[in-house]
Amino acid sequence: MSDGYIRWYRESAATAVLAAQAEVFGAHGLRLVHPAKGAAVVLDVEGDDVLLSPEELGRLLGLRIASLTTNWWLSADIDVxxxxxxxxxxxxxQTLWLDGLTTEQADTVEAAVLAAAAALPVPTRAVVVDREGAGDPGDWDSPVLYDGEDLPPLPDRLLLSSSLADRFLPAFPELEGGTGEGGLVPVTPVGSR
Structure with missing residues (x-):
């Protein structure tokens, strides 16, 4: 069981891409629409389910006026x-919580996020995969968004845009970059490859 997360930073939110993301995620077995309820499930502030059409959820996300929490479904009983x-x-x-997932299910979520990061038209700034939840997801905001000079503990997997890798790698000589796909550079501790 995993209590970790995947934190996905998209470069710009100027374009809403929920429908395209749902298509990529769906190809990996993650569905936006609950199999039995026939609607997307958004969690309200109390943690209760609110059913919405995918189009309405996309419209709300496109307004960018508040954070929203929704579920992706591996099955009718297993959600992310x-x-x-x-x-x-x-x-x-986007922070996708891996709580309660098996290793294989977490692999599925990771593969879906990486595929979407490569396929969607809005560039990805970073993907942080912390399977064990060793760090707090918000700790990555400073180095990824605001040029912070402190680096949180390295997660299981860190992928950065080439521009962000160009800034990180000289500042942190204990890290090295590899050859990435989809414009993302995998970053690891020196000698761990």
């Missing part, structure tokens, strides 16, 4: 909670 947050710099942050 995804919190959408918009930062003042125009960056969209």
């Amino acid at each position: 909670v995804d919190q959408f947050v918009y930062e003042p710099l125009g960056c969209e942050i």
